[in-house]
Amino acid sequence: MTTIKLNLVVFIQGIKTFSEAEYSSKNAQNKIEMDMTKVKTHTMVVDKKPIRFVVGKNKLVRQSLNVFEEAYKQWISNEVPAGYTKSEWFKLSKLQKIAAHCQLITHDLHGVGYNYQIFED
Numbered sequence: 355m356t357t358i359k360l361n362l363v364v365f366i367q368g369i370k371t372f373s374e375a376e377y378s379s380k381n382a383q384n385k386i387e388m389d390m391t392k393v394k395t396h397t398m399v400v401d402k403k404p405i406r407f408v409v410g411k412n413k414l415v416r417q418s419l420n421v422f423e424e425a426y427k428q429w430i431s432n433e434v435p436a437g438y439t440k441s442e443w444f445k446l447s448k449l450q451k452i453a454a455h456c457q458l459i460t461h462d463l464h465g466v467g468y469n470y471q472i473f474e475d
Contacts, residue, residue, distance in 0.1 A: 359426035364465040368415045
């Protein structure tokens with residue numbers, strides 16, 4: 355039977371996309387909830403017509419991943435993942451190895467942070 359050994363929560367920067375007209379009307383009504391310093395306007399041509407749209411950063415999104423016991427054991431084993439040398443990996447403690455794997459997953463998901471919880475047997 356497979357059991358969940360670790361729960362990893364990755365925080366990912368959310369975004370919203372608006373047409374330029376929609377952005378202007380919502381901004382005038384103060385209905386946009388985003389960091390206005392990080393808004394970018396883009397133009398895309400579709401059927402020879404330019405379409406302007408606005409992309410802005412929004413609240414963080416949480417993505418939760420469960421790690422089964424088999425994967426957890428591999429994470430804390432002496433098998434060296436990409437980006438580490440044998441000598442570096444062997445010096446790490448169990449918790450440091452788990453953190454290293456969490457950082458790799460967070461990086462691959464373009465996350466800005468993570469949190470994890472280890473479940474005891």
